Amino acid sequence: MVSQIRLRSSLLMAPALAWLTALMVVPCALVLALAFFRRGIYGGIEYTFTLENFGLVFDPLYAGIFLNSARIAGTATLIAVVIGYAAAYAIAAAPRRLQPVFLFFAVLPFWSNYLIRTYAWIVLLNREGLITQLLRWLGYTGEPPSMLYTEGAVIAGLVYNYLPFVILACYAPLSRLNPELAEASRDLGASAMTTFRRVILPLTVPGIAAGAVFVFVLSIGNFVTPALLGGGRFQMIGNLVYDQFLTANDWPFGAALAMTLIAIMLLVLTAQALAADRASGRTAEAKGGADV
């Protein structure tokens, strides 16, 4: 029985894993391997083995940029998860017929282009922008508030653009919550808060985790928002990798930076995923002597 499940699951996974191997693992391995070579004087590759690129990665400058962008992305994630979860909860509680409609309207704004959405925020927030004009029209005469080109503006921009992904991710497990489950919990005398904390929240943690991962990885790799809403004053780690490959034409160092970044993030994410899995206890008995 177990071996039959293994076989069936392997068959189900095969097309996707083949796709990823052919079009991600192999090509990326070829490029990331450049990390072990030297940059040629005009930006080409000199094929002599070296570890110096990794030496450069551990300059405090890059660690600082990494930590700072992780902090900005982390803050955006936290805010997006709180708002997105609340919205997904409200959608899942709406009449069934309306739920797909709400989901559709949550993603519709994002079928316009990223750049023009960002420009729209600039129109609203800039010192001579719509919000300032509104304030003046209401009789405000002081210095216009400086809302743009701040860390807050970057975070707001990230939250805005990735909020729908959290809504979608959280909606997935929330939508199957049986209303009777909550009712049963209430009937047993649990308060609304307890029901939420003990019954609903644990069942939807996987959705929250997926949504949080989406916002975090998309934010830390983003460079349009820091450039336009942050006025280029904040650098995200994705931007740094991009600059090495394209601006500095330094593929070996770009590859070393990317490899380090990928390794750190994979470590954190897989550890978190496995821990969450173990914590849920769901796989405890199946894991046994499995190939962990």
Add this chain to the structure above:
Amino acid sequence: MTATTLRHRSLKTSSIALGLALALSAPAAAADLVISNWDGYMAPDAMAAFKAATGVSGEVVVHATNEEIMGKLVASGGKGYDVVFVSSPFAEVLNKLGLIETIDHAKVPNLANLYPEAAKLPHDVGNNFSVPYTWGTTGLCYRSDLVKTEPASWNDLLAPSDALKGKTTMLATDRWLLAAGQLAKGYSVNETDPAKLAEVKDLLISAKKTLLAYDDTTFYSKLVSGEALMVQAWDGWCNYGIAENPQIKYVIPREGSDLWVDTMVVMKASANKDAAFQFINFMLDAKNHAWAAQNIDYKVPNKPAMESLPADFLAKFPNMSMPVAELVKFEQLRDVGDAQRDYSKIVSEIKAAQ
């Protein structure tokens, strides 16, 4: 129920789309010539006119930045492209990497229209691998009605008066960002001495505190709205601001500017090199080249084209009439070879500084 129907429908639509995609990606009747350029950098009907004149059909694809098209050309060896528009330091690197073809002067007779100075640009003396298309300076663009004293030095931007604090922007692109500091210190825009570069870095980090933003795309609209009062700008882009508000003015600081040059290059991988040279020749035609000057408000290195510009146009954009002899006194940004690593690290330090 709704979700099921939605999904069935989307499956059906996507299978239609799949068929469409396969049909489209089949080797269609490809154009003879593929040109990659910035959007809006040549006349919209240029390819139709080129076909009428030569019988060669071509199509224009667009790239967002030098960096992106360069990365694409390097990774693919330039396959598929015939003529590409890039700024001179990038043309220089493409040449050193062996990706671009030597210009066959016999096939580009209109090279004779270029100013003699344009054939002696240091990045490519004799136009061996690149043909200049536009050129100009980088300076200060400002609101003359709101800035009390006319700026005269790069330091007016880097260490602004109190009234200007928080109302200035600098270019975000590495080399031009550094150039402002290098020029202010009196150094070459290609300086590689680490000690001097460290001074430039310190200057630019202190300047960051008074900046509104780094911006190389919307700085002129910031001037128009009054959000910024003085910005580091390319002359042609300042003209976009001037077109909206005549109170906007452009000045080259006394320490000087760089000389930027956008060029046309022919890819070595091109299968239609003769047609590619024909295209370059077509663009150098005085009438076609004048279109660029008049519609993108950039100076072009084409003597008859510049001489054909109407007086009212020149009066509106004073920097268009800058004498060529003065323009070519400035130093071009060049590829700095191994020092590139120092350059990008310094820029990262500046952008990461709080």
Add this chain to the structure above:
Amino acid sequence: MSERSPATRRTLWLVLSLVFAFLYTPIAVLVALSFNQGGLPTVWSGFSLKWYASLAGNAAILSAALNTLIVALVSTAIATLLGTLLAIGVEMRRQYGSGLEALIFAPMIIPDIVLAIALLSFFSLLDFTLGLHTIILAHVVFNLAFVCSVVRARLKSFDWSIVEASADLGASAVTTFRRVTLPVILPAVVAGALLAFTLSVDEFIIAFFTAGAGRASTTLPMQIYAMIRFGITPEINALATIVMAVSITALTLSQRLNRGVIGQ
């Protein structure tokens, strides 16, 4: 929301209204700017319909929009299928090592520029002809990871014993999937597909690198980012406005239609 107290219901509606207000405020600005007389992206200078007229005559933007739609639809369809199967396979197994976990996370984590350059170098190495199909191949890579994550989030609390019971009762694997598994994961599959479509429509760097040289494989983001240098004209806002109007109309019609069908 039927069994909830009126206070809870009011709170939930309030949350929805606030979130939708946040999502649509910049969209209102964007729509307004599509009627902007001047060409500056951030300065209002009077009402005009000229950008709609010039959009109608802009073959480059229109063909790019069509290309984007094709890439997004096809890559979403493939990624939804592969990502869903992957999610079921992984969760069914209930014991997977960190290697598999990492492989599934990787497409989301690898910086776009690395995947872009890697795929272009790889295709060139194999002398593979570039075109819309290569953008689709590339977009499926990250899209399937996102779809898989969403579907897995739902499967975490799935009771696999129902599947076993169904098999014990003699149902074939396909029947079990259609009757038992699919109904449970369907909302997650729809959510995953919407997510993939949204990501694909807006993706720039990977598309730029994996596209062939030519109009036939230029997508809308490639066209729009290229306009940065000389200013993004409100034609793009006009296009976005039309896209939204058309989408809303299509949704309304399909809702009407569905209700009609159900009504019978």
